[in-house]
Amino acid sequence: MNPYIQYMYSYPHKTAYRPLEGISFKKYAPLLAGSGHGLYLHIPFCQAKCGYCNLFSVTGQGEKEIDQYLDAVERQSLQYKEVLAPYRPVFSEVVIGGGTPLLLAKKQMERMFSMLGKYFSFSQERGMVVETAPNQTTEEKLEVLRRVGVTRVSMGIQSFSDRELSILGRGHRAQKAREALGLLKSFCFPCINVDFIYGIPGQTAEGLLTSLEEAVDFEPEEIFLYPLYVRHGVGLETKGIAPDGENALEQYRKASHFLRESGYMQDSMRRFVKRGGEREFSECGLGNSLALGCGGRSYLGNLHFCTPYAVTGKECLEQMKRFEETGDFTRITHGLLLDEEEIKRRYVIRHLLIRPGLDMGRYEECFKSRVVDDFPLLTQWAEQGFLHGDKILGLTPEGMEWSDYLGPQLISPKIRKAMEEWEEGHG
Numbered sequence: 001m002n003p004y005i006q007y008m009y010s011y012p013h014k015t016a017y018r019p020l021e022g023i024s025f026k027k028y029a030p031l032l033a034g035s036g037h038g039l040y041l042h043i044p045f046c047q048a049k050c051g052y053c054n055l056f057s058v059t060g061q062g063e064k065e066i067d068q069y070l071d072a073v074e075r076q077s078l079q080y081k082e083v084l085a086p087y088r089p090v091f092s093e094v095v096i097g098g099g100t101p102l103l104l105a106k107k108q109m110e111r112m113f114s115m116l117g118k119y120f121s122f123s124q125e126r127g128m129v130v131e132t133a134p135n136q137t138t139e140e141k142l143e144v145l146r147r148v149g150v151t152r153v154s155m156g157i158q159s160f161s162d163r164e165l166s167i168l169g170r171g172h173r174a175q176k177a178r179e180a181l182g183l184l185k186s187f188c189f190p191c192i193n194v195d196f197i198y199g200i201p202g203q204t205a206e207g208l209l210t211s212l213e214e215a216v217d218f219e220p221e222e223i224f225l226y227p228l229y230v231r232h233g234v235g236l237e238t239k240g241i242a243p244d245g246e247n248a249l250e251q252y253r254k255a256s257h258f259l260r261e262s263g264y265m266q267d268s269m270r271r272f273v274k275r276g277g278e279r280e281f282s283e284c285g286l287g288n289s290l291a292l293g294c295g296g297r298s299y300l301g302n303l304h305f306c307t308p309y310a311v312t313g314k315e316c317l318e319q320m321k322r323f324e325e326t327g328d329f330t331r332i333t334h335g336l337l338l339d340e341e342e343i344k345r346r347y348v349i350r351h352l353l354i355r356p357g358l359d360m361g362r363y364e365e366c367f368k369s370r371v372v373d374d375f376p377l378l379t380q381w382a383e384q385g386f387l388h389g390d391k392i393l394g395l396t397p398e399g400m401e402w403s404d405y406l407g408p409q410l411i412s413p414k415i416r417k418a419m420e421e422w423e424e425g426h427g
């Protein structure tokens with residue numbers, strides 16, 4: 001059995017989204033009244049497209065093109081602000097993801113942060129997360145991040161082996177990652193997280209451990225460990241390079257054991273948090289979040305929306321140009337309206353696969369039904385040793401390592417069909 005079927009980081013997947021008609025942001029804006037919401041800004045620019053990347057990212061764009069994108073984000077922000085004004089939303093977290101946000105010039109970064117402050121309100125305790133890559137992590141840019149009060153910086157390192165980095169098609173070398181991580185540490189952000197990948201062809205468990213030993217020496221607050229996936233349309237697929245599924249599970253076992261022994265608590269199959277720095281999870285699965293820019297998703301009640309899913313640089317560029325030409329950003333033209341069944345599935349997926357797990361009493365309060373009645377599969381998984389707990393259902397260590405096998409089984413037939421149709425249409 002292959003434990004690596006699909007990463008369920010959000011449900012339903014964007015490939016199940018379809019064109020929407022007659023939906024206005026104005027109708028959903030009241031859901032953002034008051035505090036506790038998330039804001040996401042997508043900066044899609046990267047120096048080069050990594051071989052495994054299926055994120056919304058474009059390359060080869062200069063200062064002028066980036067300015068044009070920021071102009072569009074500003075128009076969108078202004079329109080959202082006007083609609084949201086009566087509801088006085090206060091955002092408790094802002095995430096600037098990508099892409100590589102630090103690819104922006106210093107002046108553009110300053111503009112981006114001042115735009116966020118001009119059009120949106122944040123709570124005093126707000127978290128601010130920014131993603132970066134080693135080549136773009138410079139002193140000048142980190143100074144900007146520190147000045148605006150960034151609370152968490154996330155850097156994709158993936159490996160400290162040049163051979164593995166070049167298979168992955170990453171734009172940086174190991175030495176650059178060491179320097180960038182050292183620099184990042186010297187700025188004392190409250191939280192630094194770094195990403196690593198396993199299952200790379202030719203990678204050994206020992207090689208992975210060597211990378212992680214180096215990472216642990218820098219004492220990042222969080223380490224994410226991702227199995228390599230080669231999705232349709234990514235560069236590695238074109239080159240005929242597939243993940244090393246044979247050895248990935250053994251690598252995961254050794255690496256997760258090493259990280260737990262090194263003082264990290266395992267929250268999920270991917271996330272390891274330094275003990276003492278654990279974050280509380282919000283009411284995930286039901287919270288509202290608004291996305292700015294192209295490629296990021298908004299979650300407003302039962303409405304999920306985003307620009308159409310794109311993988312290759314060319315497709316992403318086309319979508320980006322369309323986004324920049326948009327006149328009315330309050331017209332929602334692509335997304336999905338979730339019915340009650342899908343909302344339940346989303347809730348279960350978002351809680352079950354991550355510590356502390358799914359609170360069955362809370363589920364019953366929210367949905368007026370018992371989770372084990374709605375999802376008989378959970379009882380079966382408990383019998384098979386993947387889940388444990390009577391009030392809170394959580395993954396056992398075995399369940400944790402099979403997360404990417406279990407999670408996809410919770411996809412509804414309707415969503416699965418939509419995803420398959422998308423795949424066929426893009427074959």
Ligand code: SF4
Pocket residue numbers: 045046047048049050052053054055056057098099100133156
């Ligand atoms: S993986 Fe990250 S850095 Fe690489 S191309 Fe994709 S978004 Fe850019």
